Amino acid sequence: MKHVYTWGAILAVVLASTTGDVLLSRAMKKVGDVGELWRRSGLLTVAGRILRRPSFMLGIFMMAVAFFSLLFALSWADVSLVAPASASLTFVANAVAAKIFLHERVDHRRWIAALLVAGGVVLLAA
């Protein structure tokens, strides 16, 4: 049962943080280059534009879900398993989700980068 809880919670972390990242990325693409916008119309306009995006708020909510799922996972298993497992799976899941939902061009270079980083994170915790 311990394994079911642990991996269930890790899966929840991966799904929630991937959803969160995709939503936040989509929101910020809609807002546009923040640096340029700041120079043209000031910080308040930037903050207003970001906070008015429903996908930004939903993204923050998903990040909170991911955070509490992580806390739950940590209550069942060691941090040396939970942190790298969820972080490296999130890297790969993000590459897939960004390709499908954000239509990013995930070329060989980016696949290899995502896999290298995911593998590296696993080794760091070994």
Place this chain on the structure above:
Amino acid sequence: MTFRKYLVLAGVTLFAAIGDSLLARGMKQVGNISLQRLPEIISAILNPWVALGIFFLLGFFAAYMTALSWADLTYVLPATSLGYVLLALSAKFFLHEQVTTTRWLGIGLISAGVGFVTQGPALTRHPPHHDTPEAESEPVGTRAES
């Protein structure tokens, strides 16, 4: 990619690593919090290390959102993963943990991944219906701007 944009990416990397290190240090002082007594986690933010960590993580979030406003998610995430390396190094030098060969290998893999992705374009352009294959090999700097 302009110099200013690389600075933002460096900010994402540094703030995340510093913030996490500070949180870890603070939470060691606070001690274990069980799920049954989860509300105690609120008082954890009164710990000065944790408070400083949260301050840095707010900086991280601002930099992260800025980066996502002009670069792809699949670019920003690997490009800023050097933070894991910084965390390992801070563990070695400030917390005096031992960094094993396996960990150095992991650090090598992450660095290679970062090198790989930053050679490529930062942002996917969505031209109205013609995907030019040669656009993929275009050098850095020409696509990220404008």
